[in-house]
Amino acid sequence: MTEERKKLVEFKGVDLVFNKGKKNVNKAINDVSFHIYEGETFGLVGESGSGKTTIGRAILKLYDIHKGEIHFNGKDVSKIKGTELKKFREKVQMIFQDPQASLNGRMRVKDIIAEGIDVNGLAKTPEERTEKVKELLQLVGLNQDHMTRYPHEFSGGQRQRIGIARALAVNPKFIVADEPISALDVSIQAQVVNLMRDIQEKEGLTYLFIAHDLSMVKYISDRIGVMHWGKILEVGTSDQVYNHALHPYTKSLLSAIPAPDPISERSRVPQSYDPTAELDGQPRELREITPGHFVLSTEEEAAEYKKIATA
Numbered sequence: 001m002t003e004e005r006k007k008l009v010e011f012k013g014v015d016l017v018f019n020k021g022k023k024n025v026n027k028a029i030n031d032v033s034f035h036i037y038e039g040e041t042f043g044l045v046g047e048s049g050s051g052k053t054t055i056g057r058a059i060l061k062l063y064d065i066h067k068g069e070i071h072f073n074g075k076d077v078s079k080i081k082g083t084e085l086k087k088f089r090e091k092v093q094m095i096f097q098d099p100q101a102s103l104n105g106r107m108r109v110k111d112i113i114a115e116g117i118d119v120n121g122l123a124k125t126p127e128e129r130t131e132k133v134k135e136l137l138q139l140v141g142l143n144q145d146h147m148t149r150y151p152h153e154f155s156g157g158q159r160q161r162i163g164i165a166r167a168l169a170v171n172p173k174f175i176v177a178d179e180p181i182s183a184l185d186v187s188i189q190a191q192v193v194n195l196m197r198d199i200q201e202k203e204g205l206t207y208l209f210i211a212h213d214l215s216m217v218k219y220i221s222d223r224i225g226v227m228h229w230g231k232i233l234e235v236g237t238s239d240q241v242y243n244h245a246l247h248p249y250t251k252s253l254l255s256a257i258p259a260p261d262p263i264s265e266r267s268r269v270p271q272s273y274d275p276t277a278e279l280d281g282q283p284r285e286l287r288e289i290t291p292g293h294f295v296l297s298t299e300e301e302a303a304e305y306k307k308i309a310t311a
């Protein structure tokens with residue numbers, strides 16, 4: 001059934017290299033293919049430096065790719081320029097990890113939120129601009145009195161709400177949320193996740209939700225991709241990745257999550273992962289093990305995974 005859903009974003013064999021031709025060359029994304037369905041939340045997890053942010057920024061065209069194609073709404077956007085690029089940028093927005101650092105401290109909230117409205121000429125009059133800002137504040141659970149204040153007058157959770165309102169100002173279809181709750185108190189994290197969910201439903205948004213910790217993406221993601229060393233190693237529904245993980249790296253990430261109750265926590269056995277297995281020179285691709293559940297594997301490894309998955 002999932003095959004019939006519309007793909008909003010699709011990576012096709014994408015490479016992205018930093019410092020190309022230099023001594024410190026770094027293939028941050030290595031032959032990555034995956035897609036994000038319209039209306040879903042795709043969680044991307046993996047340890048620091050695995051390439052998650054680079055994938056997000058590549059979709060937003062903040063970086064040029066070196067091989068492959070990135071499709072948005074059925075169209076290759078990897079080489080678009082000029083007005084086409086400007087139009088595309090209205091449809092894709094980013095929410096950042098640290099709302100403190102990503103909001104200009106010298107600007108009032110109304111002007112921060114209205115930046116995208118101004119740049120893209122989305123309000124014809126100052127009154128319309130103010131009206132739009134008020135609507136956005138309401139949408140993210142802030143009130144009108146907040147318009148004339150500065151970012152430092154808000155709590156971390158409120159600042160993230162401002163960041164969300166700013167992203168929504170241009171009526172995007174797709175949002176890259178790069179660790180949007182990692183810097184917040186645990187008690188506030190759920191509020192922001194719930195807000196993002198509500199807004200997703202109301203506005204028909206699609207999210208790429210980046211986190212290094214699997215427990216963070218569990219509740220918000222429909223499907224999850226697990227990244228390591230610039231490659232996606234496993235993709236599946238939240239249930240497939242959490243409850244039926246196949247790749248040893250995913251298993252090691254899962255085994256690192258503390259159990260919520262002390263009894264299971266005592267019996268938790270962290271599993272180690274030997275990444276050198278990825279460097280044996282054997283050609284691997286994402287192979288479908290069970291419907292919708294893909295693992296980066298050789299043919300032989302895929303056959304093994306199939307046995308495990310159907311045992």
Ligand SMILES: Nc1ncnc2c1ncn2[C@@H]1O[C@H](COP(=O)(O)OP(=O)(O)OP(=O)(O)O)[C@@H](O)[C@H]1O
Pocket residue numbers: 018019026028046047048049050051052053054055212
């Ligand atoms: N602008 C850049 N110039 C050079 N190298 C970069 C740049 N941005 C990222 N890298 C490198 O690319 C690789 C992938 O980085 P990326 O930030 O995408 O990882 P990440 O998984 O998002 O990590 P984190 O969770 O720490 O944000 C890393 O080795 C990083 O050092």
